[in-house]
Amino acid sequence: MVGSQLRVVVLVSGSGTNLQALLDATADPAYPATVVAVGADREGIEGLTRAERAGVPTFVLRVKDFQTRSAWDAALTASVAGFDPDLVVSAGFMKLVGEDFLAAYAGRLLNTHPALSPSFPGMHGPADALAYGVKVTGCTLFVVDAGVDTGPIVAQSVVPVLDDDTAETLHERIKTEERRMLVEAVGRMAREGFTVDGRVVRFGG
Known part of the structure; x- marks a missing residue:
């Protein structure tokens, strides 16, 4: 996709601060990507409001409206x-996608994690890092696979742990860095292209 606008769909479940960072970036004509739609698994969330304010189309697919989880996954796909889209970004999307979605967007679905993978996977990365006593932690942008926070790493950024x-304070600082990392990495993917070779993500055509 080098030389053209990268088309991005963003999936959200809550306040959408990572989405807002991307929307702010794409408001600059020089930024090489555009958010073409925002999808959610629930109604009435700030993430959808952010998209609507920016004039970006939205859609909502609630799991409870489908007879099976696989039917929901097929509808989401x-x-x-x-x-x-050229790229799908999970920005605080609190549902695990299924086989249909992973197959359709293999190598093109990104997510963030508030720790330096492979350390501290799961829902409590900042608290786990603090409890372990590490001196630095951070955030990871990765290509989603069938595991939990296990996909090939696109980018990482370090955040110091203060005494x-x-x-909560650690997570807030991580989230600030996470937004910067996401915007920078998506922009670079759009400008340079990227490949996924096993566990290695490389920028460049």
Whole structure:
């Protein structure tokens, strides 16, 4: 996709601060990507409001509205495909996608994790890092695979752990760095292209 606008669909479940970072970046004509749609698994969330304020199309697919989880996954796959994205970004999307979605967007689905993978996977990365006593932690942008926070790493950024940190203060500083990392990495993927070779993600055509 080098030399053209990278089409991005963003999936959200909550406040959408990572989404907002991307929307702010794409408001600059020089930024080489555009958010073409925002999808959610629930209604009435700030992430959808952010998209609507930016004039970006939205869609909502609630798991409880489908008879099976696989039916929801197939519907999500079809809805995202309707916007013909080059890249899908999970930005605080609190549902695990299934086999259909992973197959359709293999190598093109990104997620962030508030720790330096492979350390501290799961839902409590900042608290786990603090409890372990590490002196630095950070955030990871990765290509989603079938595991939990196990996919090939696109980018990482380090955040120091301060003596007076709580899990909450540490997480807030990580999230600030996470937004910067996401915007920078997506921009670079758009400008330079990228490949996924096993566990290695390389920028460049």
